[in-house]
Amino acid sequence: MRGTLFIVAAPSGAGKSSLVNACLARDPAIRLSISFTSRPPRPGERHAEHYHFIDAAGFEAMIEAGDFFECARVHGDWKGTARQSVEPQLAAGQDVLLEIDWQGARQVREKVPEAVSVFILPPSREALELRMRKRGQDSDEVIARRLAAAREEMSHFHEFDYVVVNEEFDTAVDELCAVFIASRLRRAQQAQRHHGLIEALLAESTPASD
Missing domain, CATH: 3.40.50.300 (P-loop containing nucleotide triphosphate hydrolases)
Incomplete structure (x- = not known):
């Protein structure tokens, strides 16, 4: 299911x-x-727990590669969800x-x-x-x-x-x-x-x- x-x-x-x-x-x-974002971490935020933090160039490279399930520019920074984080899990129920x-x-x-x-x-x-x-x-x-x-x-x-x-x-x-x-x-x-x-x-x- x-x-x-x-x-x-x-x-x-x-x-x-x-x-x-x-x-x-x-x-x-x-x-x-856990979403990806190009903005820097805020105080208390940890990589892979609150967000996957990467720079804008790395984010845009992922867009070009079709790695995102969804992505958008929010308050001047990129945010997005990787396909691997969603599609296989839904398929597995x-x-x-x-x-x-x-x-x-x-x-x-x-x-x-x-x-x-x-x-x-x-x-x-x-x-x-x-x-x-x-x-x-x-x-x-x-x-x-x-x-x-x-x-x-x-x-x-x-x-x-x-x-x-x-x-x-x-x-x-x-x-x-x-x-x-x-x-x-x-x-x-x-x-x-x-x-x-x-x-x-x-x-x-x-x-x-x-």
């Missing part, structure tokens, strides 16, 4: 990574695909989660129309700015640029199957996990997963002998 591809996208500062990590801790059946932006999500839906997509929204623009500032990693100029970009990113929420508002963290985690669970219970998935059971339940009964 083929695995399910989950997409989670959000504007910078909406708490996407924290929500995804909390859900993955609850649901070990989903494997997170493994559920895979992509933590990507709306541009990458659009590319993925073209290749995998049955992918399940979720967009994370902040409870307000003020909350979004506060979360960006709490990181303590960006200048006022960078934050202003990210806030302007966030408005454009959030305008694409309607392209996604589900929307979660990250106002109260634990509630948002519950809602995101509920999407994963409900997706596995769709009729087509259950019909494949429980093929033998359904055949047995629907089989005509043999009359009992006297």
Whole structure:
């Protein structure tokens, strides 16, 4: 049985990574695909754990070689998902989660129309700015640029199957996990997963002998 591809996208500062990590801790059946990026690591980020960090030239060489399942330029830097991180795992029945932006999500839906997509929204623009500032990693100029970009990113929420508002963290985690669970219970998935059971339940009964 083929695995399910989950997409989670959000504007910078909406708490996407924290929500995804909390859900993955609850649901070990989903494997997170680690993206590639051409930007340098932020404080506390580790190679192959948060991202695969490579320079722009290396990233563009991978694009030329057709190595990416999806890729896009985000805030001036390249980000992308390697084909090897997705296609073999889905074929083997493994559920895979992509933590990507709306541009990458659009590319993925073209290749995998049955992918399940979720967009994370902040409870307000003020909350979004506060979360960006709490990181303590960006200048006022960078934050202003990210806030302007966030408005454009959030305008694409309607392209996604589900929307979660990250106002109260634990509630948002519950809602995101509920999407994963409900997706596995769709009729087509259950019909494949429980093929033998359904055949047995629907089989005509043999009359009992006297």
